[in-house]
Amino acid sequence: MHRVIKAALLLSIAFFVVSCSTKDNSEFTSQYIAYKALFIDGDRVIDTGNDNVSHSEGQGYGMLFAVAADDKDTFDALWHWTKRTLMRDDGLFSWRYRPCADNSASCIDDPNNASDGEILIAWALLRAHEQWGGSSYLENAKTIVRAVEQKLLITNKNSVVLLPGEYGFTSKQVGKNSLQLNLSYWVFPAITDLAKISSAPARWDKLYKSGLALLSKMQFSSYQLPSDWVRFTPTNTDSGNKDIGTVSLDEVISPEFGFNAIRIPLQLTWSPQFRENTQLTEKLLAPYYAWWAITPTPATVNLLNEETAEYEMSEGMKSVQIAVTSLMKTEAPEKPEWPLIDRNMDYYSASLTLLSMLAVLDNAS
Template structure:
């Protein structure tokens, strides 16, 4: 079985950036795994449910399940992969991801008991689940995962891909049954370009190339100040991207992932330079230097609030791709010790979403995984070090 290993990203950083010792490649061919094992120990139940403890409903989302599947593959963790997949199929898809898109929200119901709270699907989770299945099939030589991943993609195309007048085929955030024109709501963070490229390779006649092209166009046109909004929309009457009718032009907890996905693109990705050029806003802010803003008005560029540590983690690949080394070092300094470091640990465990952002950003910077030119996952599977960081 062919495995392409990613180079250790930190080895490419100049010494002048003074990367902390904990972030340096581990000696002896091992790799620090405390962030993933700590996350799994806290958030993944024995049955495979990923819990967000910072919500009243003690909720689980299809997003959380999808990210856990991805990181299980990144860390060659088949046990957690199987558990998370089984819980997701049973509880979110009525027993079969091949026949039903997963409900996005599960947890404690207001009327009592536990179960699905909102049956609507969320397309970002479905893309990550399908991607994890395809890459698990390829890297672990398990054809059944590829069969399931392709079946899930077929449901996505059937239920969530539409042809928008004046634009072409595009991925909706949810099922077309609950969407309506003439203004169609869209979310750039739901469409990581590397995933679309992988699907393009898997299904050359599918809609993925067109969706990828439209995603790059969308990000450029809705980011006039270099910041991506959480949500935007396409007006079939105006034949143009417009502000989201509900969320407006705010960029925050969704949009932070747009910079993360762009930063992790393979250097040979044709659209990488254009995306990074469109998304110049966060770099200008953090180079001052200062923390990433929690909110930004993407129409005016006015920022407010201080983003959490997870925002800093999400910007690590972006800043590396922009060659903004002093800013990268400053953001590394904001990452607490429970996900790496020798600084004072946080008083309480970081929330689920922040930890996920840090798993993505810090893991990529550490060289634990990368994405190939065609979106394929390139994990660096090495034995865990005897003493690892824990939560």
């Protein structure tokens, strides 16, 4: 009951700020206040669409949003809980915490990591260092970067790829080794920034380029869209061929363009380096524009049989479309009209909305 009253009070404040503010950074802050009231319980982000679990991805999102809103107290609370509860001895993070009586690390029901969590948390710590100073944020970010390099970056003949987690994503067969990858875990602007604090920046640069090369191959079905999950068989020959390898939808977790892959166009266009490559932007973004031209746009499509969802995109997915359109305009874009974060949104849709707003804010200049 206390949490409900607190959320209602904070939401009232947020709506007041929205009504009284101009549409600049204050709009992000007011949306963040609503997000905080609905999805942050003291020191952990609550995934309301999945039994109120917390996961490394959500903690990373919450930390990113807190930095952007200049909310140091919330950032520190989220980071201390994440470090105390989810961080493993090797510097990676257990990906899922399911609430239990102990309210401790014993509530972790899957100790494997999810690499988008590491990328987001390290990036948030780096941004916190840039925002507020202090060496501890930076040193913790470097620790995570080293752990990612040691356990999650896989170097092949012509590529560097990011394992989705330490365990469970490799397949060894006679004559070939394949990896199951999730390209929505490639947070392209974060990869660029984290390279600057790495002792091996060339590996991160190769990771960025390998992600673009993979996406150029991941244009499946007549829709030419990327899948949530893809099977990658790398090239490991010395033939001189610069091709990175082959991709397929064979026995993947999900062959859909869905709630994972929707982050790909946002994270591409968030990166100034990507937007500057006109030839590549045209090739990779055209399928999204064509997909969004369908009215109403389905939330997902199975790229094996082209069966579309019977329900349309969520408000968070629509936020991604708004951000991509805004970021790719060559002339000064109009102020985006963002969906309002309120009780009708679940955690993930609200997170996509704030991510989209943050991407546009980052590139406002």
